[in-house]
Structure formats: structure tokens, C-alpha cells
Amino acid sequence: MDLSAWNLPSAFPDLAGPARDEALAELCDRRQTLLLATPYLTFASRFVAIDKGAILVRATMSRSVAAHTLDRKDLQLRFPWGLTHYGGPTRILEYVQEEGGKHLRLALPQVLRRMEQRKAYRVDYVGRCQGTLGSDDGEGGMVFARFNVENLSTTGMAVFCTDPLPGRNFVPGRRVSAQFSLERGPDLETNVQVIHASGQSLGLAFLDLDPIDGQALASWLQPRFTEALRRWDNRAALRAQAVKAAAPRPAPQGLLVLGGEPDVIAEIQQALEGAQTVRVVPPVLVPLREALDQAPPRLLVVPCEGSVEGCHRLRSLLEKCPPRCPIVVLAAGGQRGTVNLFAQEIRAALTTDRAGQHPLFFRRLVTGLIRRHWQDPEAP
Structure with a gap:
């Protein structure tokens, strides 16, 4: 970052019109702190919402203080923005006292400009100083x-x-x-x-x-x-991630198969006969995490051929991204002892043979696990 850019006007453009509205909406979304300042006093507050063409902020003072101290023509709104501080003139429109708390309705400044006394960028994450x-x-x-x-x-x-x-x-x-x-x-x-x-x-x-x-x-x-x-x-991406994380999780559905050869996956689909949807995800961290978050499964099926290296890779993957559903380990190779040990280490609900060997048994096994874990007697 070029510190000499501090005095360039392009580094700190005025916020007006849509740019102002977008900035204020973002500040309200994250409940950003602000200062209400006169030449003599300052009061800390937080953005709450844009309400009928006005800014709604928390009232951290009594009604009388707001009326006699802040009801001035030189009242300024000041807040952090873009590694500096912005603000503009405002005035109190209304003192609102409701069950949800006390708030001030403030007039929207026509333009928000840089209001930085230090004339230098600020860093908030300074560690232990x-x-x-x-x-x-x-x-x-x-x-x-x-x-x-x-x-x-x-x-x-x-x-x-x-x-x-x-x-x-x-x-x-x-x-x-x-x-x-x-x-x-x-x-x-x-x-x-x-x-x-x-x-x-x-x-x-x-x-x-x-x-x-x-x-x-x-x-x-x-x-x-x-x-x-x-x-x-990157704040826009971080806000999108926060909104996504706060959104209600979709209802679990179907089976998620972690890796496996095409013939193993085909056997699973044939054994279920459409009773459960089947999705396949490669044994890689990011795709697995996305699959578990975006559409959580009712059951995670892990085909395992029994090699020491393969078991170690799958175990490390599931430790980093543990599912919130039962795990079924499918013995897809001849080393059953290693497969059983792997299933114990990841706390699998059960270990069974390939679905193609006993398709009816596999379908009933899956249905029973889903009904018992999710307490859904109507599960197919």
C-alpha cells in the first residue's frame, strides 16, 4: 500500500447519491460504531437502519441531553470507512423510545466526506502493543x-x-x-x-x-x-459469506458418496432404486465442505478399498470437515481388517460390503439408519 496516496483526492472520494446510500446500508448491516459530535462533546453510538429517508442510530443519552446538547446546527456524524473516517452534518429529527430500546432518527447528510484528523491511514489490528x-x-x-x-x-x-x-x-x-x-x-x-x-x-x-x-x-x-x-x-465477499452462514440450513436429503469408483457408485444407485437421491463428491476438502454446507446429506457413504494410504487420506479429510450425519463405510476392497479399523477411527455408524453384493439388504440398511438417526418414520 502506497502511503503517499494519502493526499490524493481519488483515494477518498466523496460519497453522494447511490454511493452514499450503499455505504450507509453497509454500515447499518454490520452495526458500525459512530460518533455524534459537537465542537464540545461527542457521544458514541451505532448505526441501526435506514428508516423512511433518515438514519436510525442507538440513543446513548437521555431525551433531555439529546434536546439540549445535540440539537445544534453544528452536529456532525462521524464513522470509520476505508481505513480512515468519513462524516457529514446532520440533525436530530426525532428521539424514539420503544420497547426495543432508545433511538435517534437523524437527517441524511447530502454528502459524506473524509473527516480525518490524523492525516494518515489507521491500522486497527495491531496485536499486543x-x-x-x-x-x-x-x-x-x-x-x-x-x-x-x-x-x-x-x-x-x-x-x-x-x-x-x-x-x-x-x-x-x-x-x-x-x-x-x-x-x-x-x-x-x-x-x-x-x-x-x-x-x-x-x-x-x-x-x-x-x-x-x-x-x-x-x-x-x-x-x-x-x-x-x-x-x-474483500469486505463484500466476507459479508456474503456471513449472510450465507447466517441463513437457515436446508433440510438434509439423500446420500452423499465420498469418492469411489464408477462401478461402486453405480451399484449404490441401483440398490437404492431411486429411494434416495445420490450425489458424488471427490475426496477433496473444498468440494466436500461445499457439498455438506449447501445441501447436507442424510447419510455419508465412504467407499474404502483398505489401503493404509487411502484410509489415512480419508480420515484426515473427515477430521477437517466432519459431517453432521451418520457415516457408512463401504468395504470396496479385500483388506477388510484395515477397513474395519478405519471405520472405528472415524466413528462410522456401520461398515458393510459393496451394495451390489446384497442390494436389498443395503437399501433396507440405509432406510433404517436414516429413520433412526433423523427420527423420520416416513423416510423412504
Whole structure:
């Protein structure tokens, strides 16, 4: 990722019209955190929904505070977007208090623009980075507070202090010293200015970071910037995966045969005589996982010829992708002892001979297993 691209307008286009609506819909889908800010106060909240041409967010303040503090012309909406922060002017349309909670209906900003104080990309996934802040107590001594880094850039960082903060030592505008260690990286020391404070959380700007330390910090951040950008670019695919994972699973149906020679599969189909649908999947991890997720079977049939190498491969595959249905091991070779041992290791419901040897018995066996496991007396 090219850090010099920060000042390019194309890197941070304004969001208006459909682009704005799509961004807000995505923010609501993932319940993104946001800030409602005036020149004097900020309140944290979360996106909830787009409601009748307005933005619905959680109300984290009382009705009176909303009316007397946030009902101003200079109210701003601010939120993370694209490794930076965006926002725009808004106003409170309504304070809604229902059984489901308290919400604010906010006016939609016409345009959402970059609102980034640091003038640098931020990285949220910084690992275990810890340090200590030091401030003059005004009496010739020092007051210290330990912290964990929550996000980091080349110009500043957000921290959460694990020690209680004395009242006047770490307020906005205060200059303090900071020493911190980067996970698997250098130890840094610099003076910082407190930009904002909320409880134990502080926003800090680097003041006189040594150029050598600054280069070390940039080098440490570079691969993390690249990874953060990759996650951002892939967020649509990740959202689709999350929606798919949250969707109701389809009802189990039919048999899934894991590999096997064509003649073995043909015997299974002939023995069942259409009583159960039969699907075949190669003994490969990704196709097996997709087959189990997209259309889960009632029964997994595993043909096994009994070779040590083949049993090991199948066992490893089923350990990585365990099915949620009974497993029937089909002895497709002459080494029955190895097949029985393999069936025990994968906790198969039973082991039987090839379907072609006893087709009627195989069909009744399959039907009985399905009825017993799925408690479906009507199963064919």
C-alpha cells in the first residue's frame, strides 16, 4: 500500500447519491460504531437502519441531553470507512423510545466526506502493543499510566489506559511523554499531545517522533496497512459469506458418496432404486465442505478399498470437515481388517460390503439408519 496516496483526492472520494446510500446500508448491516459530535462533546453510538429517508442510530443519552446538547446546527456524524473516517452534518429529527430500546432518527447528510484528523491511514489490528504515559504532576514529580494501543498510524494512536487517570494530567491539549513497544517490532519513545479523552480512552498525536523511529514505525505498519486494505477490498465477499452462514440450513436429503469408483457408485444407485437421491463428491476438502454446507446429506457413504494410504487420506479429510450425519463405510476392497479399523477411527455408524453384493439388504440398511438417526418414520 502506497502511503503517499494519502493526499490524493481519488483515494477518498466523496460519497453522494447511490454511493452514499450503499455505504450507509453497509454500515447499518454490520452495526458500525459512530460518533455524534459537537465542537464540545461527542457521544458514541451505532448505526441501526435506514428508516423512511433518515438514519436510525442507538440513543446513548437521555431525551433531555439529546434536546439540549445535540440539537445544534453544528452536529456532525462521524464513522470509520476505508481505513480512515468519513462524516457529514446532520440533525436530530426525532428521539424514539420503544420497547426495543432508545433511538435517534437523524437527517441524511447530502454528502459524506473524509473527516480525518490524523492525516494518515489507521491500522486497527495491531496485536499486543503496550506502553506507558508520563505526565508532570505540577509538584516536581511524574504521574504514569499504562496503556494498550487500540489503533495506530504514523501520526498518532488511540490507546486504552489500564491504570486510573488522574483528573488534570491527561486532558485534551496536554503534552505528555509516551513509551511503547510494538508487537514483534521496535520500542519507541516520543512526546504526544492528548487530542481527545473519553473515560480511559485517549487519542494521542505524535509531536516530535525521531525520524529513525518514524521510519521504523512506518516499516512496521506497512504490511499491516496492506492486510487492512485487503480486508477492506474483500469486505463484500466476507459479508456474503456471513449472510450465507447466517441463513437457515436446508433440510438434509439423500446420500452423499465420498469418492469411489464408477462401478461402486453405480451399484449404490441401483440398490437404492431411486429411494434416495445420490450425489458424488471427490475426496477433496473444498468440494466436500461445499457439498455438506449447501445441501447436507442424510447419510455419508465412504467407499474404502483398505489401503493404509487411502484410509489415512480419508480420515484426515473427515477430521477437517466432519459431517453432521451418520457415516457408512463401504468395504470396496479385500483388506477388510484395515477397513474395519478405519471405520472405528472415524466413528462410522456401520461398515458393510459393496451394495451390489446384497442390494436389498443395503437399501433396507440405509432406510433404517436414516429413520433412526433423523427420527423420520416416513423416510423412504
